[in-house]
Structures are given as C-alpha cells and as structure tokens.
Amino acid sequence: MNKQLTIEQFVAxxxxxxxxxxxxxxxxxxxxxxxxxxxxxxxxxxxxxAYGGPDVGMLCAAGKVKKLIFGFVSMDAIPLEPYFRKxxxxxxxxxxxxxxxxxxxxxxxxxxxLPFLPTHVGLGTDVMTHGGFKTVQSPYDxxxxxxAMPALKLxxxxxxxxxxxxxxxxxxxxxxxxxxxxxxxAADKTFVSAEEIVDRMDHSYPEExxxxxxxxxxxxxxxxxxxxxHPTSLPPSxxxxxxxxxxxxxxxREDGGWDAYAAxxxxxxxxxxxxxxxGKDAVAALPLPIF
Amino acid sequence: MTTxxxxxxxxxxxxxxxxxxxxxxxxxxxGIGPAPRLAASLAKLTHTPELMMxxxxxxxxxxxxxxxxxxxxxxxxxxxxxxxxxxxxxxxPGKRHAMVTPSQxxxxxxxxxxxxxxxxxxPKVQMLGARGFPGNSxxxxxxxxxxxxxxxxxxxxxVDMVSSVGYNPARRAPGVNFSxxxxxxxxxxxxxxxxxxxxxxxxxxxxxxxxxxxxxxxxTGFALEAAAEIxxxxxxxxxxxxxxxxxxxxxxxxxxxxxxxxxxxx
Numbered sequence: 001m002n003k004q005l006t007i008e009q010f011v012a013x014x015x016x017x018x019x020x021x022x023x024x025x026x027x028x029x030x031x032x033x034x035x036x037x038x039x040x041x042x043x044x045x046x047x048x049x050a051y052g053g054p055d056v057g058m059l060c061a062a063g064k065v066k067k068l069i070f071g072f073v074s075m076d077a078i079p080l081e082p083y084f085r086k087x088x089x090x091x092x093x094x095x096x097x098x099x100x101x102x103x104x105x106x107x108x109x110x111x112x113x114l115p116f117l118p119t120h121v122g123l124g125t126d127v128m129t130h131g132g133f134k135t136v137q138s139p140y141d142x143x144x145x146x147x148a149m150p151a152l153k154l155x156x157x158x159x160x161x162x163x164x165x166x167x168x169x170x171x172x173x174x175x176x177x178x179x180x181x182x183x184x185x186a187a188d189k190t191f192v193s194a195e196e197i198v199d200r201m202d203h204s205y206p207e208e209x210x211x212x213x214x215x216x217x218x219x220x221x222x223x224x225x226x227x228x229x230h231p232t233s234l235p236p237s238x239x240x241x242x243x244x245x246x247x248x249x250x251x252x253r254e255d256g257g258w259d260a261y262a263a264x265x266x267x268x269x270x271x272x273x274x275x276x277x278x279g280k281d282a283v284a285a286l287p288l289p290i291f
Numbered sequence: 292m293t294t295x296x297x298x299x300x301x302x303x304x305x306x307x308x309x310x311x312x313x314x315x316x317x318x319x320x321x322g323i324g325p326a327p328r329l330a331a332s333l334a335k336l337t338h339t340p341e342l343m344m345x346x347x348x349x350x351x352x353x354x355x356x357x358x359x360x361x362x363x364x365x366x367x368x369x370x371x372x373x374x375x376x377x378x379x380x381x382x383x384p385g386k387r388h389a390m391v392t393p394s395q396x397x398x399x400x401x402x403x404x405x406x407x408x409x410x411x412x413x414p415k416v417q418m419l420g421a422r423g424f425p426g427n428s429x430x431x432x433x434x435x436x437x438x439x440x441x442x443x444x445x446x447x448x449x450v451d452m453v454s455s456v457g458y459n460p461a462r463r464a465p466g467v468n469f470s471x472x473x474x475x476x477x478x479x480x481x482x483x484x485x486x487x488x489x490x491x492x493x494x495x496x497x498x499x500x501x502x503x504x505x506x507x508x509x510x511t512g513f514a515l516e517a518a519a520e521i522x523x524x525x526x527x528x529x530x531x532x533x534x535x536x537x538x539x540x541x542x543x544x545x546x547x548x549x550x551x552x553x554x555x556x557x
Binding site for chain 2: 072123
C-alpha cells in the first residue's frame with residue numbers, strides 16, 4: 001500500500017462539479033499548495049465547504065466556485081477577504097451561509113452517516129430563513145423543536161499537516177487542528193498534503209501518535225508539499241505571511257489584480273512557488289502570529 | 292486628598308464594560324476587539340477572578356494575555372480550549388459570556404455582521420458572514436460594545452441579516468427553546484444600556500458625564516426606554532487604570548474611539 005501522489009496526480013483525480021471541503025480556519029493551516037494546484041487546473045463549478053480564508057478568496061477570484069458553503073471568510077488581521085467580497089457583491093456565487101458550529105455539525109452528520117443532526121443553532125436567525133433548513137420535534141417529553149442540520153457530504157477533503165507516511169498515517173502538530181478531522185471523515189476521498197513524507201510513521205515519529213488527528217482509513221492520498229500552507233500559518237512550524245496577504249488583498253483593488261497574482265505568484269507550477277514568494281528559508285522563518 | 296487620575300473615554304468604557312461579567316463565575320469571558328478584551332481581562336483581575344479566558348489561540352490562561360506584540364510563549368497555559376472544542380465545551384453548554392461589536396443592532400437586540408444592504412444573493416456590502424453569532428446568541432450570555440453610537444448601528448427597522456437571536460416575538464417560532472437567550476449590557480461611547488425595559492426593551496441605565504438622554508435617543512434609530520434612575524458612569528480608579536495600562540502596553544485602546552477623547556469629569 002502506497003498512498004503517495006504527486007501534486008499533478010492529486011489534481012487529476014478531482015472532477016469539475018465536485019463538492020470539496022477545505023480544512024483549516026481562516027488564514028490558518030490551509031492546504032494552499034493543493035488549492036494552488038486547483039487554481040492552475042481546468043476544474044470548475046466546484047462547491048466549496050470551508051471556514052474560509054485566502055483559499056476561498058483565490059478560488060472565487062479564479063472563477064472556480066459555483067457554490068460556497070461557509071461559516072465565515074476572513075484573514076484575521078485583514079478581517080474582510082477582498083475577492084470573496086467581490087464575488088458576493090457581484091452576485092455570482094450560490095451560497096449557503098452557516099453558523100460556524102452548524103458547519104462542523106453538518107460534517108459530523110456526514111461522518112456518522114446520519115441524514116442530519118439536531119441543534120438549537122440557527123433558529124431565530126436569517127441563517128434559518130435563507131438556508132432552507134427544516135426542523136424536527138423531539139420525540140421525548142420536552143417536545144422541543146430543533147433545527148435539523150443536514151449532513152455536509154464531501155466528494156473530497158483537502159488537509160495540510162506536518163507529517164504523513166505512505167500508508168496514510170498523518171500527524172498534525174500545533175495548538176489547534178480546528179475541524180480538520182471532521183472534514184476528513186465527511187469525505188469520500190481525503191487528500192492530505194504534508195511538510196514531510198516518511199515511509200513508516202512508527203519508524204520515524206512513534207512518540208507523537210497523539211498528533212494523529214484522523215485514522216488512515218479516512219486518508220486516501222498523501223502529497224508532499226513542504227511549506228505548503230503558505231501564505232497561511234502552520235504552527236509550530238511557521239506563521240502566516242501577513243506581508244504577502246496584504247499584497248494579495250491590495251491586488252483586489254487593481255484592474256487585472258487577480259490575473260497578475262495568478263501569473264506572477266501562483267504561476268505555472270508549484271515547484272517554483274517558494275522562490276516566487278521569497279524563498280523557502282524566509283517562509284520557514286515566518287514568526288508565529290500573536291493573538 | 293488624592294487627585295483623580297486623567298483618563299480617556301475609552302478607558303472609562305472599558306471599566307463600565309467590565310461590569311458585564313461581574314459575578315458570572317466559571318464562564319469563558321470573551322471580549323472581541325481591544326476594548327471588550329481589556330474589559331474582560333479587567334473583570335477577571337478585579338471583581339470576578341473565577342472567570343476563564345483564553346490566549347486568543349487555544350489555551351486557557353489564568354493571567355489574561357496583554358494585547359499586541361509579545362513573545363509567543365509569554366502566555367502560560369493553565370488549560371486547553373482550542374476551537375476544535377469550542378462548541379462542545381464553551382458555546383453549546385452555555386459556559387461563555389461574549390462581548391462583541393456588531394455592525395447593526397435593532398430594538399430587539401438582534402445583530403448583524405453578515406452583510407449590509409442588497410440581498411442574500413447579492414449583498415451591497417459583504418462582511419464576515421454570521422460567524423458564531425447564531426449559536427452564541429441562542430446558547431450563552433452576550434453583551435455588546437459600540438464605539439460610535441449612531442443610527443447606522445442602532446437601526447430603525449430590523450437589521451439587514453439577523454445574525455444573532457434577540458427578543459423579537461415575530462421570530463420566536465413555536466416549540467423552540469429560547470430560554471438561554473440572555474442579552475446583558477450594551478456599552479457605547481454615549482451610555483450604558485441593558486435589556487431591562489418592557490418585554491426586554493433596550494433601556495438606558497447610565498449616561499457618561501456630560502451626555503443627556505435626548506442625545507442618546509437622537510443617535511438611535513428606535514425609541515429607547517430610560518431606567519427609573521439613570522446613573523452617571525463612574526470614572527476609572529487609579530488601580531483600574533494601572534491594570535488596563537499593563538494589559539495594553541502598546542496603547543491599542545487609543546485607536547478604539549475616533550480621536551481618543553478624554554473622559555469627562557463629573
């Protein structure tokens with residue numbers, strides 16, 4: 001068993017029209033090397049499910065997104081994602097706007113192979129009004145009416161972690177891995193890019209198995225992508241590249257700004273990417289963000 | 292006699308806002324933005340030490356983390372509450388009191404951070420999305436901080452997209468349990484309000500020195516109630532100001548209110 005793919009093999013295994021979940025949170029731990037591979041591909045009409053950051057903005061800018069299912073889209077220190085804003089204000093996106101908790105609840109429903117999970121959340125708000133959600137009544141004595149959060153089934157999930165082995169054992173370090181494990185369990189196919197790929201995790205990093213956030217039966221492919229979260233953060237290894245994100249955000253205010261970013265930064269392949277953004281030493285040295 | 296210290300309006304609001312958490316006990320106190328965060332920290336360091344707080348990333352701390360640049364490892368973790376556990380452990384069980392700054396607030400206490408104008412399919416101004424507001428508002432205590440009290444924030448009708456639940460009877464679907472909706476304080480640059488009016492109507496309970504009720508009403512898109520006895524917002528003490536300065540060594544609080552005005556003396 002060898003689950004390792006090249007980044008080209010990864011993108012070739014996706015299809016237009018798929019529902020793709022992107023793990024991470026805003027500008028943190030995003031599988032950006034995989035996102036860039038999608039940006040360079042002919043894929044289109046995607047439904048994207050995410051706690052969105054520049055991943056969502058870039059996919060919107062490139063016209064890859066038919067529908068967006070989101071709890072928020074933000075780059076933290078740059079609160080409003082400019083290309084997401086543009087797409088929304090142009091009215092070109094189908095959307096399903098969710099509460100952050102509803103999103104992970106929908107992923108859990110999918111992971112558990114349930115049609116829905118009940119929750120209080122969303123009731124009494126316009127998330128309910130616009131989302132077309134249905135309610136269920138508790139069959140017990142309380143009789144409470146609850147929102148039935150439908151399963152968010154994913155065709156594919158994309159994650160970025162520190163280490164993976166060829167069998168699909170992964171390790172995600174850092175203080176918070178957000179809902180990455182639930183994106184993986186909610187998906188038919190989970191693609192995990194990693195800073196480092198080893199033959200056997202038990203031979204290389206047996207002492208850190210608690211960082212194995214999701215079991216290998218939910219990991220279908222691993223892809224080598226050193227510094228592959230750039231320009232987002234991957235603690236404890238490197239921080240986000242705020243200077244880069246600011247320049248990216250500024251490009252949205254210029255005519256042809258996205259085309260220039262796509263040509264000069266995303267470029268034709270991932271191999272030269274790190275050189276185009278300052279070199280691997282500079283990226284590896286990016287300081288961790290302070291909150 | 293001691294001389295009352297100089298203070299800014301923002302510092303006065305931070306002290307007033309810290310009162311929102313008084314006596315809350317073992318809840319996660321979350322202040323989003325510099326002034327609410329300083330207010331939550333001040334509450335923990337003065338009147339309500341039982342409060343729980345995070346470092347803004349993933350760890351629970353007993354010493355509130357100062358604002359702005361610092362050493363990454365300066366914070367000392369006492370516990371762990373990452374986003375991956377936040378709905379399980381803080382929001383949905385109701386173990387939290389958050390203070391936030393919505394873009395719009397209506398007379399029912401419903402708020403909006405999603406978009407302004409236009410429609411759901413094509414907003415005029417897209418903002419963050421509803422984030423955690425629907426869940427926060429139906430599960431735990433919430434308060435609000437408004438640095439520029441105006442009709443643009445306190446809107447005449449309903450907010451453009453109801454991101455958080457308030458006390459609007461028209462949105463109270465039968466059978467739904469709204470018993471945990473619990474809105475406490477709204478602290479603005481003019482006054483302090485609560486939801487103690489008729490049917491949870493918004494009510495002015497404190498005016499900052501030099502501000503009169505009519506001025507607040509004029510800056511609000513809906514009719515306000517007035518508490519039977521409206522108090523004057525107290526000035527910060529020297530001890531409170533020292534704690535605030537220690538928590539905000541880079542003086543980010545100076546950027547919260549336009550032109551960073553001085554607090555007015557009684």
